[in-house]
Amino acid sequence: xxxxxxxxxxxxxVGSGPAGSATAKACAERGLSTIxxxxxxxxxxxxxxxxxxxxxxxxTLGLELPSxxxxxxxxxxxxxxxxxxxxxxxxxxxKGYVLERKVFDKWLAGEAARAGATVIAKSDVRDLIMDxxxxxxxxxxxxxxxxxxxxxVVAADGVESLVLRKAGLKSGKSLQCxxxxxxxxxxxxxxDDNRKIMLYFGSKIAPRGYTWIFPKGKDVANVGIGIxxxxxxxxxxxxxxxxxxxxxxxxxKGSIIEVNAGAIPVGGFMETMTGNGVLGVGxxxxxxxxxxxxxxxxSIKAGxxxxxxxxxxxxxxxxxxxxLSAYDxxxxxxxxxxxxxxxxxxxFFEKLNDDEMNDLADVLSGxxxxxxxxxxxxxxxxxxxxxxxxxxxxxxxxx
Amino acid sequence: xxxxxxxxKCIGCAGCVAVCPTEALRLEGANPTCDASKCINCQSxxxxxxxxxxxxxxx
Numbered sequence: 001x002x003x004x005x006x007x008x009x010x011x012x013x014v015g016s017g018p019a020g021s022a023t024a025k026a027c028a029e030r031g032l033s034t035i036x037x038x039x040x041x042x043x044x045x046x047x048x049x050x051x052x053x054x055x056x057x058x059x060t061l062g063l064e065l066p067s068x069x070x071x072x073x074x075x076x077x078x079x080x081x082x083x084x085x086x087x088x089x090x091x092x093x094x095k096g097y098v099l100e101r102k103v104f105d106k107w108l109a110g111e112a113a114r115a116g117a118t119v120i121a122k123s124d125v126r127d128l129i130m131d132x133x134x135x136x137x138x139x140x141x142x143x144x145x146x147x148x149x150x151x152x153v154v155a156a157d158g159v160e161s162l163v164l165r166k167a168g169l170k171s172g173k174s175l176q177c178x179x180x181x182x183x184x185x186x187x188x189x190x191x192d193d194n195r196k197i198m199l200y201f202g203s204k205i206a207p208r209g210y211t212w213i214f215p216k217g218k219d220v221a222n223v224g225i226g227i228x229x230x231x232x233x234x235x236x237x238x239x240x241x242x243x244x245x246x247x248x249x250x251x252x253k254g255s256i257i258e259v260n261a262g263a264i265p266v267g268g269f270m271e272t273m274t275g276n277g278v279l280g281v282g283x284x285x286x287x288x289x290x291x292x293x294x295x296x297x298x299s300i301k302a303g304x305x306x307x308x309x310x311x312x313x314x315x316x317x318x319x320x321x322x323x324l325s326a327y328d329x330x331x332x333x334x335x336x337x338x339x340x341x342x343x344x345x346x347x348f349f350e351k352l353n354d355d356e357m358n359d360l361a362d363v364l365s366g367x368x369x370x371x372x373x374x375x376x377x378x379x380x381x382x383x384x385x386x387x388x389x390x391x392x393x394x395x396x397x398x399x
Numbered sequence: 400x401x402x403x404x405x406x407x408k409c410i411g412c413a414g415c416v417a418v419c420p421t422e423a424l425r426l427e428g429a430n431p432t433c434d435a436s437k438c439i440n441c442q443s444x445x446x447x448x449x450x451x452x453x454x455x456x457x458x
Contacts, residue, residue, distance in 0.1 A: 046411075048412060158413070159413065159414060159416075159417035160413035160414070160416035160417045160426060161417075162425075165422055171417070173417050173418055174418070174420075175418055175443050175446060175447060178414070178417065178418050178447065180414065180447050180448070180449045181412075181414075181449060182449035182450065229418075229443075229446040229447045230446070232446070236448065236449055236450055236451040237449035237450075238449055238450045238451070239451070259410060260410070260412075261410040261412035261414070261449040261450060262412040262413075262414055262449075263412065263413070263414030263417045263418065263447065
């Protein structure tokens with residue numbers, strides 16, 4: 001495929017998930033010569049994702065989702081406290097989607113291609129061309145080794161980002177800020193309401209995380225779990241999920257049609273996501289909501305911002321860390337400060353024991369939970385929590 | 400120091416590569432490999448692994 005690849009571009013993007021494809025599309029629309037290389041032989045596969053995306057995100061991002069990207073429309077959520085008490089978050093009409101990522105990711109890559117970018121699957125970037133600055137990549141493109149030079153390289157290569165580490169940028173990841181994720185896509189299961197996502201909390205179910213059912217049709221769903229590796233008592237995410245499924249007759253009766261696993265960044269936002277001739281977007285730089293672990297919307301926002309900054313930097317002839325640093329500044333003011341608040345909510349919730357979570361479930365409304373996932377209303381919850389601390393003391397004294 | 404990968408259990412999710420503080424782990428092909436000269440036996444990867452595919456390599 002050498003005929004499709006030029007020796008030099010304005011921008012080489014490593015990875016063609018939502019972050020990479022959004023960056024590629026926005027760069028191409030700005031007239032930058034752009035190539036995106038994806039390691040997988042099929043873009044969007046294997047997925048490492050529960051596939052949920054809110055309608056609010058779709059609208060804010062202006063995505064014109066083709067219908068075949070949508071597996072199931074969602075109009076609410078059911079949240080289960082450790083004692084089984086449920087909180088219903090119901091909306092009128094569709095408020096979100098469970099996507100078919102294999103279709104969605106290919107559609108996003110196609111959008112980048114239609115905007116003028118080149119996208120090539122099964123292209124493994126193995127090293128960078130660099131001195132004190134990054135000047136391109138060394139890649140195996142469908143079996144052919146080649147060097148591709150560029151003014152800027154974008155690391156959109158996921159949690160394990162090779163580009164960031166080769167470029168000497170610290171990814172900010174730690175066990176504390178990474179959830180261990182495991183998921184089955186299941187068929188033939190019973191669901192009370194396949195227009196609701198279901199979330200199950202509790203230290204015995206999913207320590208420092210939750211178990212989920214994200215419907216993908218009448219009897220098909222992603223059934224998954226994310227847990228904190230520092231809180232798992234030596235048990236794996238798979239063991240927790242398997243035990244939970246064993247306790248759920250309507251799920252246990254189903255079949256497993258896909259197995260997924262992955263690391264979910266839940267914090268650790270980076271002050272510096274830029275270097276000389278390089279910057280990072282998406283999971284590579286932890287751009288994920290630390291409460292629900294969703295990363296698609298944040299990735300697409302960041303990709304578009306990155307393209308804007310890269311375009312400016314190239315026009316000004318300064319793609320050094322200094323020239324690209326507007327990306328750090330703007331990401332923090334437009335997104336990072338909000339996500340940092342969500343991280344504080346996560347840190348608060350992970351200190352709660354099951355009794356305290358049950359107490360909170362008695363008083364929190366669906367709207368409160370929705371607000372919290374956006375980093376809003378923590379003060380109110382902390383006030384409630386202080387009351388419950390007192391109640392827990394009474395329980396200890398009287399029980 | 401090094402870690403051993405049970406390829407029967409490994410899904411290839413690369414989360415271990417992400418949490419390794421010394422860049423001892425790399426995903427090459429479907430499964431991770433460990434550079435024994437970089438591994439400090441912190442066991443972060445083992446604590447993270449969703450499927451328990453990683454164990455200490457006995458010398």
